[in-house]
Amino acid sequence: MEAAILRVRGLAAGYGPVHALSSVSLEVPDGAVTAVLGGNGAGKSTLLRAVSGTLRFQGGAITGGTIEFAGERLDGRNAAQIVAAGVVQVPEGRQVFARMSVADNLRAGALGARHGRRGEQEARDRVLGLFPVLAERAHQRAGLLSGGEQQMLAMGRALMARPRLLLLDEPSLGLAPMMAARIADTVREINDQGTAVLLVEQNAALALGLASRAVVLENGTVALSGTADELAASDEVRRRYLGVGDEEAAADAEAGIRAEHDHSDGRPTLRRWVA
Ligand SMILES: Nc1ncnc2c1ncn2[C@@H]1O[C@H](COP(=O)(O)OP(=O)(O)OP(=O)(O)O)[C@@H](O)[C@H]1O
Numbered sequence: 001m002e003a004a005i006l007r008v009r010g011l012a013a014g015y016g017p018v019h020a021l022s023s024v025s026l027e028v029p030d031g032a033v034t035a036v037l038g039g040n041g042a043g044k045s046t047l048l049r050a051v052s053g054t055l056r057f058q059g060g061a062i063t064g065g066t067i068e069f070a071g072e073r074l075d076g077r078n079a080a081q082i083v084a085a086g087v088v089q090v091p092e093g094r095q096v097f098a099r100m101s102v103a104d105n106l107r108a109g110a111l112g113a114r115h116g117r118r119g120e121q122e123a124r125d126r127v128l129g130l131f132p133v134l135a136e137r138a139h140q141r142a143g144l145l146s147g148g149e150q151q152m153l154a155m156g157r158a159l160m161a162r163p164r165l166l167l168l169d170e171p172s173l174g175l176a177p178m179m180a181a182r183i184a185d186t187v188r189e190i191n192d193q194g195t196a197v198l199l200v201e202q203n204a205a206l207a208l209g210l211a212s213r214a215v216v217l218e219n220g221t222v223a224l225s226g227t228a229d230e231l232a233a234s235d236e237v238r239r240r241y242l243g244v245g246d247e248e249a250a251a252d253a254e255a256g257i258r259a260e261h262d263h264s265d266g267r268p269t270l271r272r273w274v275a
Helices: 044-052 077-084 103-110 118-132 132-136 147-157 177-194 202-209 228-233 236-241 247-257
Strands: 006-017 019-027 033-037 061-069 087-090 165-170 198-199 213-218 223-227
Touching: 006 044, 006 198, 019 033, 019 044, 019 061, 019 198, 019 213, 019 223, 033 044, 033 202, 033 247, 044 061, 044 077, 044 165, 044 198, 077 087, 087 147, 103 118, 103 147, 118 132, 118 147, 118 177, 118 202, 132 147, 132 236, 147 165, 147 177, 165 236, 177 198, 177 202, 198 202, 223 228, 228 236
Parallel strands: 033 198, 033 213, 087 165, 165 198
Antiparallel strands: 006 019, 006 061, 213 223
């Protein structure tokens, strides 16, 4: 496994009386895609918000533990400082600036990252290379884009800050399967270009196809962690998150996922997390 770029240790977080995360520890390797799976309310979004410093915008707070990015502590820093450090979140539901043009949304993404004009131009070239449709729609209001295009814009806006780590919250949510597959291809391309990705997804098949490692959150704690192959081979994950009931369907799902990975010996060594 590559060196970790993000290290979360014993993280606890909540919203007033609501304890959303407790004793969460995980490592995100540099340059790879790491997936976070889990059912509704498991704490996935809370984890991303804690890392990006946006928890307080939702009335939440970190109550314990540490978050370290590239050797520096992020917990205690505000959202703008965390963007400047190289971590940018694409929130669930896209949240593009609906009344602003596509071009202005992208411009807004570069604010605060302080990469200079040349850096901004390089970032824009990269974003428009990944999402040519955003160049075609540059002067259109963001609110008029389709759901898939808004997801592309939200990801493009985040990339304008030139993050080293991109946090993606449910990028496939509400999208038709073909558009979800296109978004997945782009996540792979973004990662191939050298950006580490922490991906929260309810679509476990899609997430495990993209990720090299994954964790499963249950009730605010890490229940399982391992390589994507190990998790994809786990009966528990297949039953609960891949929606696979019978053996034939299980084989199909696994074949689809394994096609994305170099599979070595095929023996799962899934680790049940002990906090
Ligand atoms: N802004 C908030 N105020 C109060 N409680 C919240 C808030 N956001 C989330 N919660 C609670 O925190 C817990 C974890 O929620 P979180 O949104 O992190 O889960 P999730 O795994 O992302 O679920 P989903 O897939 O439904 O978004 C849940 O009990 C949820 O009700």
